[in-house]
Amino acid sequence: MRVDQPMGAFFATVLTARTLLEVAFTDLLVAERRPGTDTYEVDGTQRLQQPKRLDAIAEYIGRSDSAFPNSIILAANYRPDGYIEGDPEDENKEAEQETKRWRVEEGADGCLRLTIPSAEKLAAVIDGQHRLFAFARSTSERRDAELLCAVYLDLPKPIQAQLFATINSTQKPVDKSLTYELFGYNVEDEPASFWSPDKLAVFMTRRLGADPASPLNDRIVVAPENDFASVKALAGSPWKVSTAVVVQGILRLISTNSKRDSNLLLTPRRERRSLVGVRADKSPLRTLYVEGNDLLIYTIVLNFVIAADNLFWKTAAPDSFIRKTVGVQALFDILRLIGMEAYMAKDVSVQAFENRLRPAAHVNFALDRFKNASGSGRSFIRKVLAANLGLPADLADEDRQAFVT
Helix, strand or coil: CEEEECCEEEEEEEEEHHHHHHHEECCECEEEECCCCCCEEEECCECCCCHHHHHHHHHHHCCCCCCCCCCEEEEECECCCCCECCCCCCCCCCHHHHHHCCEEEECCCCCEEEECCCCCCCEEEEECHHHHHHHHHCCHHHHHCEEEEEEEECCCHHHHHHHHHHHHHHCCCCCHHHHHHHHCCCHHHCCHHHCCHHHHHHHHHHHHHHCCCCCCCCCEECCCCCCCCCCCCCCCCCCCEEHHHHHHHHHHHHCCCHHHHHHHHECCECCHHHHCCCCCCCCCCHHHHHHCCHHHHHHHHHHHHHHHHHHHHCCCCCCCCCCCHHHHHHHHHHHHHHHHHHHHCCCCCHHHHHHHHHHHCCCCCCCHHHCCCCHHHHHHHHHHHHHHCCCCCCCCHHHHHHHCC
């Protein structure tokens, strides 16, 4: 299908990953100094490939639900040496070059047909290199997967670079809370035994936000448009927290690598109990997750946040950082440190958590010392809490003297 846009026309087509791996290449962005000058010139369009990213995508390719609806953007008839194969304007081109050129022709039925006459690498990848070349690390059968491609013919290198830069500079990352909501969309439609750590964390976060017994009831901002827990709906609340903060807090209790777990559960699709012994994971409530004891996990989290509310949130000053994102994150970090301790003691009651947290209840988290709202602010609050609770904490002497009793 021909698609006409202001920059020029391209052709939307479908090619297998196997074919693309044979005929496509990446044009690495490099910089070279100009002889006799203090400047340099840049050539190419692509970033260096990242092996870790390739491995992660290759794992995803092997999943039973893998999908790649985004197009691979190609510049056809472009050679690795920087020249256009059989440039139509090159009077000195050889006949052999012309026979290798990709071309699109209209058939008798009026449909357009893409012809790739040669297996030579004559298609530069403008966008999608990691998606494509991850297939080289997947199983052979997966390379027969069909991929949507947007093929430009004879696109000059400067325009390729412009297109790549535009695509990768104007994309806006999806809000993390919205990502989690989408990931756990209608989790109840799938048996709980198949839930990945992410889905279980999303389910429990939604429950904490709706449970009348939860101090986070009507305090967790729901990212999708709604009239009950949106930023606007909770504008009058003394304090609130994002879905992502709570999801991540719960997630770290049950998995050290949730993406890896999700891949394992979908390659092929299987229940979470199949994760027993598959990989090492030191998250404190991992065993409960694998065994499917979701009720106990929720009870531990709920009773902990009730204790945190009683000792920290209810009595906190309006500007206290213990109510802000960094403070809530730091408290979930503490739960990760004491969660197993409570489980092993067979006492996960609100009273038990209050007794454990009380030595840190005297700290005034509204002081300017806690105002750093970045990751280091979270780290400092966690260290102060941990030091007061007798947990390992790399706290400076002056801070220990000021905040630890």
